[in-house]
Amino acid sequence: MDIPRIKSEILMQLPIHFRTILSNVDFSSLQEVRFRCAKPLMIHTDSGDMMITEKGERAFSQKDSYVVSAKDLSMLMTAFCENSVYAYQREICDGFLTIKGGHRVGISGRCVLSEGEIINVTDISGLNLRIAKEFKGCAENLLPKLIYNNEIVNTILISPPQCGKTTILRDLSRLISQTKKVTIIDERSELAAVKSGVVQFDVGIRTDVLDRFPKSMGMLLAIRSLSPEVIITDEIGGKEDYFAVKSVLNAGCRTITSMHGYDTENLSSERKEMLNMFDCAVVLAKKNGIPEIKDIIKLAGE
Amino acid sequence: MIAVLGAFFVIFACCAFAVKKITEQSKAIENIRGFKQAFLHIAKKMEFEAEPIASIMDKISKENYGETAEFFSEVSERLTDGTNGELAQIWNEVVNKYTKKLNLSPKTIRIINNVGTNIGKMAQNAEIEFLESASKELDCEIEAAESELSKNSKLLKSSGILVGIFIVIIFI
Numbered sequence: 505m506d507i508p509r510i511k512s513e514i515l516m517q518l519p520i521h522f523r524t525i526l527s528n529v530d531f532s533s534l535q536e537v538r539f540r541c542a543k544p545l546m547i548h549t550d551s552g553d554m555m556i557t558e559k560g561e562r563a564f565s566q567k568d569s570y571v572v573s574a575k576d577l578s579m580l581m582t583a584f585c586e587n588s589v590y591a592y593q594r595e596i597c598d599g600f601l602t603i604k605g606g607h608r609v610g611i612s613g614r615c616v617l618s619e620g621e622i623i624n625v626t627d628i629s630g631l632n633l634r635i636a637k638e639f640k641g642c643a644e645n646l647l648p649k650l651i652y653n654n655e656i657v658n659t660i661l662i663s664p665p666q667c668g669k670t671t672i673l674r675d676l677s678r679l680i681s682q683t684k685k686v687t688i689i690d691e692r693s694e695l696a697a698v699k700s701g702v703v704q705f706d707v708g709i710r711t712d713v714l715d716r717f718p719k720s721m722g723m724l725l726a727i728r729s730l731s732p733e734v735i736i737t738d739e740i741g742g743k744e745d746y747f748a749v750k751s752v753l754n755a756g757c758r759t760i761t762s763m764h765g766y767d768t769e770n771l772s773s774e775r776k777e778m779l780n781m782f783d784c785a786v787v788l789a790k791k792n793g794i795p796e797i798k799d800i801i802k803l804a805g806e
Numbered sequence: 807m808i809a810v811l812g813a814f815f816v817i818f819a820c821c822a823f824a825v826k827k828i829t830e831q832s833k834a835i836e837n838i839r840g841f842k843q844a845f846l847h848i849a850k851k852m853e854f855e856a857e858p859i860a861s862i863m864d865k866i867s868k869e870n871y872g873e874t875a876e877f878f879s880e881v882s883e884r885l886t887d888g889t890n891g892e893l894a895q896i897w898n899e900v901v902n903k904y905t906k907k908l909n910l911s912p913k914t915i916r917i918i919n920n921v922g923t924n925i926g927k928m929a930q931n932a933e934i935e936f937l938e939s940a941s942k943e944l945d946c947e948i949e950a951a952e953s954e955l956s957k958n959s960k961l962l963k964s965s966g967i968l969v970g971i972f973i974v975i976i977f978i
Contacts, residue, residue: 519890579892582926586858587885587893590930624929700861 507532510635513605519579525570528560531635535666540630541577544569577628584609584631594716595692597622605704606636606697636694638705642668643675649800650760650784656680656734658753660779660803661762663788668795669762670694670738672788674705676760677736681708687732688713689722695738720748727755734758746778753781768801779803817970824965831955833873834909835948840874841918842944849937852930859893859926860885877904897922911951917943 511531515523526537529547536548544555544566554562555569563569584601585592595601601609610632616624650659661669674695677686690696690713697704698715707713712730714722719737726732735752740761752759763778765771768785779785782803789798844866851862860882867879877900884896901919910918921940925933 516888517890582892583890585926586860587926588858588860589927590852590933591856591858593929 506638510605510637514607514633514635517583517603517605519576519583521576522580525556525558525560529556534635536635537633538630539572539577539580539633541572541574541628543572543630545572577631580631581611581628593624596625598692599625600692602693602697604697604699606694608634608636608692608694610634636697636705637671638674639668639671640675640678640706643672643679646672646786646797646800647676647679650676650786652783656684656758656760657783658758658781659760659784659786660740660782661760661786661788662765662768663762663795664764664766664790666795667788667790669788672786673736673738673760673762674707677711678706678708680734680736680760681710684710684733685731686711686734686736687726687730689717689719689726689735689737690715691717691719691722692738695736718744720744723748723752723759727752727757732757734760736760738762739764740778741775743774746774746781749778749781767799768803813974816973817967820967820970820973828955828959830909831951831958834911835951835955836872837874837908837910838914838944838948838951840872841914842941842948844869844874844878845921845937845941845944848925849934849941852933852937856930873908877901877908880904893926894923911947914944914947917947 514531515527518526525545530549533550534547535550538546538548538553540546544563546553546555546569555564555566557563557568558570584603585596589596592601596611599611601611603609611625611628612630612632613625614627614629615622616626650657661672663669677688677695680686686708688695688707688711690698693715695705696707696711696713696715698713703711703713712726712732714726714730717725719740720742723735723737726735735757737759738761740746740749740763749759749761759782763771763775765775766789767787768776768779771779780803785799785801785803786797787799787801788795790796791798847866847869848859848862851857851865855862863878863882863885867875867877867882869875880900880903881893881897884891884900885893898919901915901922905915917940921937924936928936
């Protein structure tokens, strides 16, 4: 993990004021930076939450901490959107932005609905900057367990947020593409973090990336035009995703994807039905705050 | 002989001054046209490429929009210089810098500044509509400037000659 690169990458995307504050923060254990309107600036590290002073040091009481203002949030939003809200409109409606380097900014604010659909999020009340980190080799022990008869089995990773689904998918892509053609459908620019056509993470030499494609459309397009042997995508959920995965499997292509959940049992009936399409489920969880593979379950597969 | 040459020189200088004024006015019209085309181009890029504004401006600055290209180039450079400044502020500062050079009228400056204050903050459709309406406003400015130019060009040329003759008479 190249911490200095991640640090400078993030600081460069912040308004100068926050750049100064966060330049003193240790990025090696940093997971999140929380900007909440009229609340202390907080960071979340491996060892828990802490408030931050104006000098970027740990604040031990609320009154010593830097309080985030509405203007700060507006400046941060402008910087994260690169002064171009229209370019991030779809992501804003989804509740988050992916910035350079694959880091994710979660948005909380007032939702504007039209005909039942979110068309905007205004009056931003909080931003959550989640740091994306690349752990090369984190899937090396897992990959052999996903191979049967020299073929990758259709696999789904299941875990709650922040257990490393995306990180493992990214590393699986890198490892599999040493021998097979891989296509990543990166709906949120998180897996490969493409910026101006350049892939920011190492996702392998035989990997094509469909950046910001809706998963269902991207999967079908990939089968038609990129002849992948394995398709990797993150966080499937909707009905369209279900049908798209089915089409991928019918086309003889292998799929590795992920889903939010705690295990294969406590899922909605719709999601359980989805699991039937896969050969294997990998359940991830945190143990003592560290993400790990909790279980590998053989599924029915279709 | 010297008096005649001097008289010709003074008349020529006055005419040249008149021509210079006319050229400046036509250049100003060209610059407004440059902004109008650039705004429409930005709207199209927003619609079909959804790229961030800095990258659009950079591309625009490389297209042929005459002197306005420099303006967009500077805005793009300042947006990507790592200070993460707000577009509205940067745009207004660059407009102020280029006002004299581009010879723009106060109304044109108001229209252009209004674009800088608002773009980048709206949804895609709203951005496009806004830029198209700004282009229409610039169209009106171009029309007004063109009719003024045709009026002024005759007036300036004849007044240049008259002033020249007048100065010669005074000296003689």
